[in-house]
Amino acid sequence: MGNPQNMFGKIWDRHVVAQREDGESLLYVDRNFVHEGPFYAFDGLRLDNRPARRPLKQIAIADHYLPTLNRDRGMAGIKDPEIRHMIEQLARNARDFGIPFIGIDDARQGIMHVVGADLGLVQPGMVITAADSHTTTNGAFGVFAFGIGASEIKHVLATQALWYRKPRTLRILIDGTLPGGVTAKDVILAVIAKIGISGGSGHVIEYAGSAVRAMNMEQRMTVCNMSIEAGARAGLIAPDDIAFSYLEGREFSPRGGDWEKALAFWRSLPSDPGAHFDKEVELMAEDIQPMVTWGTVPEDALPITSSVPDPAAVGNAEQRAHIERALHYMGLRPGLPLTEIKVDRVFIGSCTNARYDDLRLAAAVVKGRRATVPAMISPGSTDVKRRAEADGLDKVFIDAGFEWRDSACSMCVGSNGDFASPGERCASTSPRNFENRQGRGVRTHLLSPPMAAAAAITGRLTDVRTLR
Amino acid sequence: MESFVRLTAIAAPLDQPDIDTDMLIPQRFLRKPLTVGYRNFMFFNDRFDAEGKEKPDFILNREPYRSAKILVTGANFGCGSTREGAVYAVVDFGIRAIVASSFGAFYASNCYQNGLLPVVLLEETVAALRAQLHALPGVELTIDLPDQVVIDTKGRGHRFEIEPSRKERMLQGLDDIRITERYSGAMEEFESRLDAEMPWLSGKPLQALVRR
Numbered sequence: 001m002g003n004p005q006n007m008f009g010k011i012w013d014r015h016v017v018a019q020r021e022d023g024e025s026l027l028y029v030d031r032n033f034v035h036e037g038p039f040y041a042f043d044g045l046r047l048d049n050r051p052a053r054r055p056l057k058q059i060a061i062a063d064h065y066l067p068t069l070n071r072d073r074g075m076a077g078i079k080d081p082e083i084r085h086m087i088e089q090l091a092r093n094a095r096d097f098g099i100p101f102i103g104i105d106d107a108r109q110g111i112m113h114v115v116g117a118d119l120g121l122v123q124p125g126m127v128i129t130a131a132d133s134h135t136t137t138n139g140a141f142g143v144f145a146f147g148i149g150a151s152e153i154k155h156v157l158a159t160q161a162l163w164y165r166k167p168r169t170l171r172i173l174i175d176g177t178l179p180g181g182v183t184a185k186d187v188i189l190a191v192i193a194k195i196g197i198s199g200g201s202g203h204v205i206e207y208a209g210s211a212v213r214a215m216n217m218e219q220r221m222t223v224c225n226m227s228i229e230a231g232a233r234a235g236l237i238a239p240d241d242i243a244f245s246y247l248e249g250r251e252f253s254p255r256g257g258d259w260e261k262a263l264a265f266w267r268s269l270p271s272d273p274g275a276h277f278d279k280e281v282e283l284m285a286e287d288i289q290p291m292v293t294w295g296t297v298p299e300d301a302l303p304i305t306s307s308v309p310d311p312a313a314v315g316n317a318e319q320r321a322h323i324e325r326a327l328h329y330m331g332l333r334p335g336l337p338l339t340e341i342k343v344d345r346v347f348i349g350s351c352t353n354a355r356y357d358d359l360r361l362a363a364a365v366v367k368g369r370r371a372t373v374p375a376m377i378s379p380g381s382t383d384v385k386r387r388a389e390a391d392g393l394d395k396v397f398i399d400a401g402f403e404w405r406d407s408a409c410s411m412c413v414g415s416n417g418d419f420a421s422p423g424e425r426c427a428s429t430s431p432r433n434f435e436n437r438q439g440r441g442v443r444t445h446l447l448s449p450p451m452a453a454a455a456a457i458t459g460r461l462t463d464v465r466t467l468r
Numbered sequence: 469m470e471s472f473v474r475l476t477a478i479a480a481p482l483d484q485p486d487i488d489t490d491m492l493i494p495q496r497f498l499r500k501p502l503t504v505g506y507r508n509f510m511f512f513n514d515r516f517d518a519e520g521k522e523k524p525d526f527i528l529n530r531e532p533y534r535s536a537k538i539l540v541t542g543a544n545f546g547c548g549s550t551r552e553g554a555v556y557a558v559v560d561f562g563i564r565a566i567v568a569s570s571f572g573a574f575y576a577s578n579c580y581q582n583g584l585l586p587v588v589l590l591e592e593t594v595a596a597l598r599a600q601l602h603a604l605p606g607v608e609l610t611i612d613l614p615d616q617v618v619i620d621t622k623g624r625g626h627r628f629e630i631e632p633s634r635k636e637r638m639l640q641g642l643d644d645i646r647i648t649e650r651y652s653g654a655m656e657e658f659e660s661r662l663d664a665e666m667p668w669l670s671g672k673p674l675q676a677l678v679r680r
């Protein structure tokens with residue numbers, strides 16, 4: 001036997017087509033997802049008169065620009081001509097280049113990082129790219145998945161490969177049992193708060209430990225989704241029986257003899273005992289509490305039992321300047337208990353936290369109560385919506401005064417026009433709290449679905465454990 | 469793609485760290501065709517007020533920085549999304565190089581694809597450069613790619629690192645696809661082996677999702 005290898009190393013080695021002297025590698029891409037955004041890539045291919053090399057290794061999914069209202073009217077329900085154009089343009093580009101396409105009227109439609117796994121398009125050992133930072137979500141299956149820009153999308157379309165330099169590896173070990181009321185979102189916010197938004201820079205993270213192994217696939221996807229918010233290239237979790245049984249029988253999962261062969265390969269992927277990682281970080285599951293962000297980058301996260309930090313107490317000048325600017329933008333004063341922050345609106349959605357399990361956990365908090373501020377839900381996919389409705393979750397939310405919308409990126413980024421009103425304070429299950437992301441001057445507090453549900457009920461940031 | 473060799477130009481200091489891609493270009497402009505001129509969207513929320521009028525206190529709205537070709541910025545510049553519009557806007561404004569102690573995960577690679585040079589120097593060095601620029605507004609810096617140095621206002625050179633393959637492409641203004649084509653033999657071999665060993669990765673069942 002050779003040297004013990006970590007999982008990322010095994011996946012990397014299998015995908016190197018060629019290597020240049022300075023170590024830059026031509027990396028093969030097994031699947032590339034496109035949405036409405038990187039249309040520049042198709043424009044560029046047309047200019048150069050190039051086809052897509054392997055069109056069936058691409059998939060185009062409309063998610064960023066789809067409205068969450070009037071969807072039964074299809075394209076006719078979209079008033080804004082620019083938004084309609086973005087969706088039609090994706091359909092046209094997919095058709096012209098022979099690329100599989102999931103559009104507004106397809107029952108499979110949803111946010112691409114939700115749909116990919118749902119359809120079995122994401123399989124252990126793959127290299128997956130997409131023009132979106134949260135492509136890292138797919139790492140939950142033991143996949144090297146990462147976001148790329150439009151020019152790189154063009155390169156992948158034309159060549160099915162990408163020039164890339166091998167990142168370093170960081171193992172984050174989370175052992176123990178998560179306390180009640182603590183979700184995967186709290187785990188990843190705690191990780192980012194600990195290592196910072198540049199803590200994973202240049203690294204691929206492997207999440208390991210008993211707390212991670214105990215998570216279901218939806219929870220693992222939430223953790224990997226926000227790897228990018230710690231600056232990491234990607235986040236991976238070793239595939240196991242939980243992953244395999246999730247994939248079995250899905251529309252595009254391998255079948256029959258292929259399934260058996262694939263399974264044997266997938267079982268060889270986890271890191272060997274004693275494998276080396278360039279960095280290691282440990283967290284105890286028992287120490288993690290429900291988290292919420294108070295600032296304008298995801299590392300500005302604290303347990304809900306804390307107070308707004310005081311910049312005067314921070315030695316590092318740059319950090320102090322960041323906190324001052326963040327508090328100014330967020331309209332918060334140092335020392336204010338987080339549970340005293342009133343919110344104007346709640347959003348439950350996005351590829352981070354709008355899978356079935358997320359909606360189930362939120363519904364459990366909402367049941368029999370009423371929202372006191374405007375709250376809306378955009379399920380992660382049309383299929384998630386349908387399943388939630390089959391189980392009556394929609395009724396729980398609607399009875400509590402929530403808006404039950406259709407699936408799209410929605411208020412995570414507002415491409416489709418779903419913005420909070422200027423200056424509003426929004427409790428959101430999405431992955432990013434940047435200035436102006438959810439609308440002009442909008443103040444975003446990131447939290448888990450049950451915490452968002454609790455905030456909708458009380459109208460302020462709330463420790464969901466005190467509601468029970 | 470325009471090549472980058474040596475540049476002497478006005479440099480604008482931006483002290484703030486963590487300038488993210490939403491700040492560089494708000495999402496709502498990413499549906500515009502490139503032909504409209506993305507320069508008008510760069511730093512939109514910082515540069516313009518709610519009525520669309522320029523905010524006079526924003527540095528790039530002031531002379532002589534309107535004609536800056538270099539930005540010297542805080543750490544983690546361009547963090548956030550993969551949106552390449554955040555590079556298109558900067559390039560269209562006329563910026564050719566950005567000096568920072570670190571860049572967001574996608575920003576630097578998107579820069580290289582568009583002939584915009586991301587230069588990484590130590591945080592102390594970048595802070596000292598910004599101090600020089602604040603002291604002498606409108607002063608020029610020189611960036612020499614063949615020698616890999618930034619020459620400051622006192623004539624001192626600060627060496628930066630760049631991967632040789634990136635450097636070659638920047639110097640010649642070469643597109644990645646052209647380079648990849650040199651490896652077509654290796655690619656054919658790789659793909660036929662993969663198709664034989666793991667046929668389920670070919671994507672054939674997805675043909676059902678292709679529309680005509």
Ligand code: SF4
Nearest residue numbers: 134350351409412413
């Ligand atoms: S939901 Fe948000 S983070 Fe996820 S793909 Fe859409 S825009 Fe990106």
